[in-house]
Amino acid sequence: TKKKLWGGRFTGKTDPLMHAFNQSLRYDQRMHAVDIKGSIAYAKALALKGILTAEERDKTVKGLEIVGKEWDDGVFQVQADDEDIHTANERRLTELIGPLGGRLHTGRSRNDQVATDMRLWLLDQVEEIQAALKDLVSVMVERADKEKDALLPGYTHLQRGQPIRWSHLLLSHAFSLQSDLQRLQELKPRISILPLGCGALAGNPFLVDRQFLAGELGFQSIAENSLWGVGDRDFIIEFLMWASLSMTHISRMAEDLIIYSTAEFGFISLSDAYSTGSSMMPQKKNADSLELLRGKSGRVFGNMAGFLMTLKGLPSTYNKDLQEDKEPLFDAVDTVSACFHIAEGVIATLEIHPSKMRDALTMDMLATDLADYLVRKGIPFRETHHISGRAVALAESRKVQISDLSLEDLRELCDRFEPDVKDVFDFEASVEKRDAIGGTSKRMVERQVRVLREILHAP
Numbered sequence: 066t067k068k069k070l071w072g073g074r075f076t077g078k079t080d081p082l083m084h085a086f087n088q089s090l091r092y093d094q095r096m097h098a099v100d101i102k103g104s105i106a107y108a109k110a111l112a113l114k115g116i117l118t119a120e121e122r123d124k125t126v127k128g129l130e131i132v133g134k135e136w137d138d139g140v141f142q143v144q145a146d147d148e149d150i151h152t153a154n155e156r157r158l159t160e161l162i163g164p165l166g167g168r169l170h171t172g173r174s175r176n177d178q179v180a181t182d183m184r185l186w187l188l189d190q191v192e193e194i195q196a197a198l199k200d201l202v203s204v205m206v207e208r209a210d211k212e213k214d215a216l217l218p219g220y221t222h223l224q225r226g227q228p229i230r231w232s233h234l235l236l237s238h239a240f241s242l243q244s245d246l247q248r249l250q251e252l253k254p255r256i257s258i259l260p261l262g263c264g265a266l267a268g269n270p271f272l273v274d275r276q277f278l279a280g281e282l283g284f285q286s287i288a289e290n291s292l293w294g295v296g297d298r299d300f301i302i303e304f305l306m307w308a309s310l311s312m313t314h315i316s317r318m319a320e321d322l323i324i325y326s327t328a329e330f331g332f333i334s335l336s337d338a339y340s341t342g343s344s345m346m347p348q349k350k351n352a353d354s355l356e357l358l359r360g361k362s363g364r365v366f367g368n369m370a371g372f373l374m375t376l377k378g379l380p381s382t383y384n385k386d387l388q389e390d391k392e393p394l395f396d397a398v399d400t401v402s403a404c405f406h407i408a409e410g411v412i413a414t415l416e417i418h419p420s421k422m423r424d425a426l427t428m429d430m431l432a433t434d435l436a437d438y439l440v441r442k443g444i445p446f447r448e449t450h451h452i453s454g455r456a457v458a459l460a461e462s463r464k465v466q467i468s469d470l471s472l473e474d475l476r477e478l479c480d481r482f483e484p485d486v487k488d489v490f491d492f493e494a495s496v497e498k499r500d501a502i503g504g505t506s507k508r509m510v511e512r513q514v515r516v517l518r519e520i521l522h523a524p
């Protein structure tokens with residue numbers, strides 16, 4: 066059998082179970098392209114220091130490109146002894162270009178290599194996640210712009226509160242997700258720090274030009290401390306925290322929509338494309354897409370909590386525990402991307418039922434407006450709140466709506482009520498009164514659409 070990359074000091078054989086236990090190639094092969102990219106840059110850096118001749122550099126780069134193409138074409142032959150993506154690529158390179166392949170790792174360790182790969186890989190993923198999240202937010206914004214006329218109850222404590230526009234609700238979720246876009250952008254400078262050139266832990270004795278490496282690989286800055294460079298995984302924790310928060314937003318939005326899609330509410334229906342049926346109850350149409358969006362938040366939080374736990378007791382620099390950074394990160398990346406795409410589809414295709422929404426509006430939801438009416442007549446709000454409350458109680462005792470109370474009834478409660486009080490009992494008018502920035506008036510909803518569009522289209 067072939068010798069291990071690190072086999073020089075060993076005489077005994079690795080236990081087969083241990084080999085499998087230690088092996089990460091199964092999942093870290095996802096990083097094949099960035100691993101090759103890092104190695105190509107490193108070969109060039111070695112040549113700048115005369116460790117590879119120009120000819121050797123070209124041969125090495127060409128070999129690496131062939132290895133990369135084998136991965137791309139799905140023909141890379143994994144061997145039983147390959148431990149991880151780094152050893153697999155180096156093994157294959159050496160098969161292709163001979164002993165020269167063995168020069169590439171000069172001054173480099175898998176410790177600075179893997180940290181570099183992880184950062185490069187995550188930076189690429191962040192671009193894709195940003196694009197997916199932007200698409201989701203724009204679908205929400207465009208939908209909100211089209212459906213400004215639909216009114217529905219706004220809830221606190223899941224009890225009917227005040228009438229609002231459906232668009233206003235949809236945009237509230239869009240604003241949460243827009244903050245996620247902003248936050249993700251802010252993570253990038255801390256992901257984009259180059260570890261390559263830190264060696265195993267103490268630094269690079271061949272004086273490779275790390276500025277050059279950073280330039281070749283597109284890093285914004287360079288790890289200034291080699292111990293930190295190989296041992297830091299905060300960028301992964303930060304991403305997992307980011308993903309957890311964003312999934313919280315997805316989950317809360319899903320919860321609203323699940324409630325609204327029940328027969329009891331009936332405000333929306335999901336398209337068939339995002340629903341499933343029951344194996345037993347023929348009438349069922351379940352909002353599985355939304356339930357999965359809500360449910361998948363749990364696994365992302367788990368990825369975050371799990372890897373934080375892995376990290377917290379580690380001594381400085383590299384420890385093999387750090388190999389456990391990959392599966393949670395990869396899973397979180399896959400999960401948030403899938404969730405953003407599904408949420409986009411769900412929102413793009415759901416149907417709203419404006420008449421059902423309107424039917425859920427009740428006149429007691431205008432009790433605040435009734436109090437505000439008296440405020441405009443000069444009475445302090447604390448008093449008008451009480452008067453309006455008594456009107457609600459009176460209507461309740463008579464089993465009528467507050468709008469059914471006569472002017473005389475209202476005058477019993479306060480002599481400042483006048484005939485124009487009837488104008489209070491109008492949902493549209495109530496919504497239009499909330500015309501300060503952030504309110505649910507049409508003008509302010511339009512403003513929100515404008516603000517979000519500007520953010521989305523900013524370069």
Ligand code: ARG
Nearest residue numbers: 089149175176179383387388
């Ligand atoms: N597969 C390893 C990881 O993912 C690469 C680094 C291994 N380094 C080492 N000294 N064993 O962390």
